[in-house]
Amino acid sequence: MLDLTTSVIRNLDLGHGNYLIEFGVPDSIQQMKPAQFFMIGTPGSEPLLRRPYSVCGLNGTFPDNQRGTAQVLYKVYGKGTRLLSGLGKGAELQVLGPLGNGFDLPDTGRRALLVAGGIGSAPFPLFIRHLAEAGHPAPRMIYGARSQGDLPLLSWFRDSCEEVLLTTDDGSAGEAGRVTQPLERLLEQGEGERLHLYVCGPDPMLKAVARLASRFDVPCDLALEAPMACGFGVCLGCVVPVHGDDGEVRFERVCVDGPVMPAQRMAW
Amino acid sequence: MLDLTTSVIRNLDLGHGNYLIEFGVPDSIQQMKPAQFFMIGTPGSEPLLRRPYSVCGLNGTFPDNQRGTAQVLYKVYGKGTRLLSGLGKGAELQVLGPLGNGFDLPDTGRRALLVAGGIGSAPFPLFIRHLAEAGHPAPRMIYGARSQGDLPLLSWFRDSCEEVLLTTDDGSAGEAGRVTQPLERLLEQGEGERLHLYVCGPDPMLKAVARLASRFDVPCDLALEAPMACGFGVCLGCVVPVHGDDGEVRFERVCVDGPVMPAQRMAW
Amino acid sequence: MVDLSVELGPLKLKNPVLTASGTFGYGLEFEPFFDLGSLGGIVSKGLSPRPRHGNPPQRIAETPAGMLNTIGLQNVGVDAFLSEKLPKLEHYDMAVLANVFGETEAEYVEVCKKLDGAPGLAGIELNVSCPNVECGGIAFGNDPRALASVTAACRKATGLPLLVKLSPNVTDIRETARAAEDAGADALSLVNTFVGMAIDVEARRPVLNRVSGGLSGPAIRPLAVHMTWQTYNAVKIPLMGMGGITCARDALEFILAGASAVQVGTSNFVTPTSAADLVNELRDYLEQHGFESVRELVGSLQVES
Amino acid sequence: MVDLSVELGPLKLKNPVLTASGTFGYGLEFEPFFDLGSLGGIVSKGLSPRPRHGNPPQRIAETPAGMLNTIGLQNVGVDAFLSEKLPKLEHYDMAVLANVFGETEAEYVEVCKKLDGAPGLAGIELNVSCPNVECGGIAFGNDPRALASVTAACRKATGLPLLVKLSPNVTDIRETARAAEDAGADALSLVNTFVGMAIDVEARRPVLNRVSGGLSGPAIRPLAVHMTWQTYNAVKIPLMGMGGITCARDALEFILAGASAVQVGTSNFVTPTSAADLVNELRDYLEQHGFESVRELVGSLQVES
Numbered sequence A, B: 001m002l003d004l005t006t007s008v009i010r011n012l013d014l015g016h017g018n019y020l021i022e023f024g025v026p027d028s029i030q031q032m033k034p035a036q037f038f039m040i041g042t043p044g045s046e047p048l049l050r051r052p053y054s055v056c057g058l059n060g061t062f063p064d065n066q067r068g069t070a071q072v073l074y075k076v077y078g079k080g081t082r083l084l085s086g087l088g089k090g091a092e093l094q095v096l097g098p099l100g101n102g103f104d105l106p107d108t109g110r111r112a113l114l115v116a117g118g119i120g121s122a123p124f125p126l127f128i129r130h131l132a133e134a135g136h137p138a139p140r141m142i143y144g145a146r147s148q149g150d151l152p153l154l155s156w157f158r159d160s161c162e163e164v165l166l167t168t169d170d171g172s173a174g175e176a177g178r179v180t181q182p183l184e185r186l187l188e189q190g191e192g193e194r195l196h197l198y199v200c201g202p203d204p205m206l207k208a209v210a211r212l213a214s215r216f217d218v219p220c221d222l223a224l225e226a227p228m229a230c231g232f233g234v235c236l237g238c239v240v241p242v243h244g245d246d247g248e249v250r251f252e253r254v255c256v257d258g259p260v261m262p263a264q265r266m267a268w
Numbered sequence C, D: 001m002v003d004l005s006v007e008l009g010p011l012k013l014k015n016p017v018l019t020a021s022g023t024f025g026y027g028l029e030f031e032p033f034f035d036l037g038s039l040g041g042i043v044s045k046g047l048s049p050r051p052r053h054g055n056p057p058q059r060i061a062e063t064p065a066g067m068l069n070t071i072g073l074q075n076v077g078v079d080a081f082l083s084e085k086l087p088k089l090e091h092y093d094m095a096v097l098a099n100v101f102g103e104t105e106a107e108y109v110e111v112c113k114k115l116d117g118a119p120g121l122a123g124i125e126l127n128v129s130c131p132n133v134e135c136g137g138i139a140f141g142n143d144p145r146a147l148a149s150v151t152a153a154c155r156k157a158t159g160l161p162l163l164v165k166l167s168p169n170v171t172d173i174r175e176t177a178r179a180a181e182d183a184g185a186d187a188l189s190l191v192n193t194f195v196g197m198a199i200d201v202e203a204r205r206p207v208l209n210r211v212s213g214g215l216s217g218p219a220i221r222p223l224a225v226h227m228t229w230q231t232y233n234a235v236k237i238p239l240m241g242m243g244g245i246t247c248a249r250d251a252l253e254f255i256l257a258g259a260s261a262v263q264v265g266t267s268n269f270v271t272p273t274s275a276a277d278l279v280n281e282l283r284d285y286l287e288q289h290g291f292e293s294v295r296e297l298v299g300s301l302q303v304e305s
């Protein structure tokens, strides 16, 4: 774990409030697993807390990125992301990482099915690269969002996945509705036996996908979000209730025990 | 008085922590008097309060500035000025002004002698232009600072004043010592009868110059500084003790009753 | 069209946005920025029987997301307020409240009597965060008995709507709130500033001439919202909430927690139009969320039990 | 070479910088960031007789220059602390203090007895900001009598240096400070968090599951410095100051106001190295200003009278 002062290399505006920011990182960071994350702070004392962002790419994840860099895909919500979006080349960043556990590859016999909700697609580029490097076939992806503009990196995902099924709440791209619709169809066709679901997106989506995974008994890993103060396990602010091995519900920290947790452990 | 959202046109680094920032202003602002000031805020919620800065230049004060702009000369001290120094072209500024009273021209028979301490030279470029426009001869200036690097716009002042007498605490430029040394010599030579002192700089300097002015009975206007929350007269935070016409000491607001006050009114 | 009007007992306001005492001068200073008539009301600088010079500088200090002040209740005095300030505010369609303080109970009563029946005055707000010189210097507002006594005395002195402005520097604000309610207050304002202090570590001196001062601004908002919620659940009279309000979202925290109206304080210094902007933002929020009246929101916080 | 060592009664520290309870885990979590031995000491997460799960999420909320938390005193329990955590800290040259809390006086005493004499433990800090279940739920620390009683009981239960950590949610902190002093505390820590609340105005619900939480961070610093100054002038025992400290300048405000040592809390979350950085900054300040010992600065604030 490093706390590094680095600087912005570029901060690409992808439209609709989505950005891809690139900054320099030392070699050790290149070992990061997909769905591991950084706590990123911008200069100045506001906001007080750093914000968590998944690693989206590293050396070679995107064709045009520079060596010794990392990329983070983010969407502007509030103070922290607004400040981030205003940074230009050379601006200073405070970056703590790698944090959290990250996605593991699927067991043999199973293929990764990525389920992303909007900006929840952030951890998948690096995961797709990891799958390729490990000799896995290109995964399929179900990518949903409110509207057409909320599907960042869509063309990159189309190039890098076997197939991308789209859903939008307003029908402006792909099927009108939720990611659970195409997912349920796939699972009803019996595909579940050969799949491992990797899910990242807003809480209601995670819950809906987890319910389907449980109904069809498919392995399912969720990349969770929680408000975080520290990101490295000390504030105890980011807990979620999970079923312990002893069957009792207890609180675990999303930042160190997650952010990836098997869906069946969740005690929502 | 306007509260305008404007943007940075350029932010020149003059070295040693001194900057000249230029931003767009509407025509009404062009009527500002020297030593009037702005309350300037930068985007984001930190620092809470805007900071006061004198108007340094307007259309035509500096040869290369654009029409419809104002310039502010500032030095980096803390949070607010540090943020300001980081802004590039196009960055948003919140600018409230014109505020305060400003310098009046000297009475006939008297010539302006400008006394500046470091960044206290900020209001003088506009004042020098006003003097010229009113047909006054180019003024003399005594310009003091801690060290050589703390004399921003020195070559501009040299070009625009009849004479610039320099003092530095460390002797790195001009006479070693304080502005009061050359000033006292001038006054002892009997020049006081033909002079009106205009003074801007740190408090101890203002006090020392005010004492000399009183000793030699020279008209002397001070551009005061005080911590300010509002800049337009409502918080009552910026008061200084002054002698009232009735002889009693009372508190007046630097932001609306000043920042320019006749030295003899001060009840320090 | 959404309905922004609210009632705090006998005090009727066209909208729930006022400006806080000591942060809005006597109102007139804001005429260059917006139409004062767009506000629900304004609260005057604290008024004493005679004019006061206030404390020597340094009077203010910035702190993280807040500021400290020791203005020391500098004011023109109640007579000048009535003769010079109030008449100029009369033509604005909004409520003018007079904030009142004293060093003794008799001074409070004296000012209230003078204000009683003044044309164009909508009500009185008692600032009880002042040291009680007859009572060892502890603030009226930090002692439920002194508070009840001064409230009851002022209640007798005026028929105007009477608000008591609570001090937050207490162990349990519900006690002082109930004391003011029982003594006849029509509504409560909360909160006044928190006592704080800043030190210049280079000079090794307090930044403020009077050592300590009152903390205001966004920093105190979570504390003030909590006190509003506590008080809402402890008294029956309506509340006027304040402490760090800068925008409609901030104001809504107080309204949801139980405030029928809000006051904008320190934010007036930073963005002179903030109170007027807030009225518009509040209207937008109500429209976007399908509320017909802001009164539906007062105290409507949903808390699982 | 400047001398950073300080003494708080029987507690000797190599430098005056500690980390605050609940913000530094059990210390081990910070081993990746710096040598724990560079600190004056650390204070453990609050320990109860048995392990506690804490409160359900959402447990934290950011506020202007601050944060609210309702962690709910989740901890491993005193036994696991003694067997699993404390031994791993023994080889660091710094003081380990155990922060202790209970819902009854008996629970406090139980934990103190278990800690008494534990190898490598430098002292005990009582967190008295917990609701007293036997006494109507009002926090021990907000009631001078309950505070005196629990302090005296713990004093009997342990020979270790005993610190009482004061709650800031009181009308006059000097009263609780004196109560703790009279009941045998060796030193006082101040302050714990202020009670606050945040509301999600879209959901119209409290942001925190438990509605209210404790406010910490730079926002509270001016309030905490003031309480330190008040307490310094009211008691004879030494003080450990905290509340919003992020750097040496912040720490110096507390030291000048009378704190012999300081604790860094929320800042550990934002900048994991802040406590270690602070030690170096403090040394620089002393050197630059020509002080030989940090003890010269304690309470050295110059106040005109």
Ligand SMILES: Cc1cc2nc3c(=O)[nH]c(=O)nc-3n(C[C@H](O)[C@H](O)[C@H](O)COP(=O)(O)OP(=O)(O)OC[C@H]3O[C@@H](n4cnc5c(N)ncnc54)[C@H](O)[C@@H]3O)c2cc1C
Residues within 6 Å of the ligand: A037, A047, A051, A052, A053, A054, A055, A072, A073, A074, A075, A076, A077, A078, A079, A080, A081, A082, A119, A122, A123, A202, A224, A225, A226, A227, A228, A259
């Ligand atoms: C492990 C982890 C990894 C993450 N990875 C990424 C990532 O790669 N890219 C990314 O953009 N975000 C990511 N997030 C979410 C990101 O941290 C938040 O969007 C960010 O904290 C928002 O900060 P802010 O200051 O802009 O908003 P705040 O000012 O903190 O919040 C503003 C408002 O937006 C709401 N809000 C904040 N975040 C979200 C959200 N994610 N969804 C919906 N509403 C929200 C808040 O409740 C609040 O009302 C991740 C979160 C976690 C826990």
Ligand SMILES: Cc1cc2nc3c(=O)[nH]c(=O)nc-3n(C[C@H](O)[C@H](O)[C@H](O)COP(=O)(O)OP(=O)(O)OC[C@H]3O[C@@H](n4cnc5c(N)ncnc54)[C@H](O)[C@@H]3O)c2cc1C
Residues within 6 Å of the ligand: B037, B047, B051, B052, B053, B054, B055, B072, B073, B074, B075, B076, B077, B078, B079, B080, B081, B082, B119, B122, B123, B202, B224, B225, B226, B227, B228, B259
């Ligand atoms: C009417 C008026 C006009 C002004 N005009 C100008 C101007 O044209 N150009 C300009 O650069 N400044 C000017 N100032 C001063 C300027 O407002 C301050 O320098 C500024 O507020 C500093 O803000 P900050 O956030 O950077 O420092 P802060 O964070 O507020 O202060 C940081 C530290 O620096 C100290 N400090 C702050 N300002 C000064 C100062 N001026 N001198 C010495 N120490 C200081 C503070 O006491 C504090 O210890 C003016 C002030 C007034 C009242």
Ligand SMILES: Cc1cc2nc3c(=O)[nH]c(=O)nc-3n(C[C@H](O)[C@H](O)[C@H](O)COP(=O)(O)O)c2cc1C
Residues within 6 Å of the ligand: B235, C020, C021, C022, C023, C045, C046, C069, C071, C073, C099, C126, C127, C165, C191, C192, C193, C215, C216, C217, C218, C220, C242, C243, C244, C245, C263, C264, C265, C266, C267
């Ligand atoms: C500079 C200043 C002066 C104040 N003067 C008064 C006053 O005269 N009477 C009073 O009751 N409150 C006074 N207050 C308190 C405010 O009315 C308000 O209660 C407090 O500032 C909290 O609100 P805010 O955080 O929005 O500023 C003053 C506050 C400030 C900042």
Ligand SMILES: Cc1cc2nc3c(=O)[nH]c(=O)nc-3n(C[C@H](O)[C@H](O)[C@H](O)COP(=O)(O)O)c2cc1C
Residues within 6 Å of the ligand: A235, D020, D021, D022, D023, D045, D046, D069, D071, D073, D099, D126, D127, D165, D191, D192, D193, D215, D216, D217, D218, D220, D242, D243, D244, D245, D263, D264, D265, D266, D267
């Ligand atoms: C997440 C969190 C947990 C805390 N847990 C405890 C605790 O267990 N015991 C205790 O006495 N104080 C606890 N505190 C209070 C801190 O020790 C400290 O008193 C307070 O946060 C003020 O300091 P700060 O502003 O530097 O954070 C906690 C604070 C935070 C933010």
Ligand code: FES
Residues within 6 Å of the ligand: A227, A228, A229, A230, A231, A232, A233, A234, A235, A236, A237, A238, A239, A253, A254, A255, A256
């Ligand atoms: S964010 Fe602090 S423990 Fe997880």
Ligand code: FES
Residues within 6 Å of the ligand: B227, B228, B229, B230, B231, B232, B233, B234, B235, B236, B237, B238, B239, B253, B254, B255, B256
């Ligand atoms: S700065 Fe507010 S009155 Fe002068």
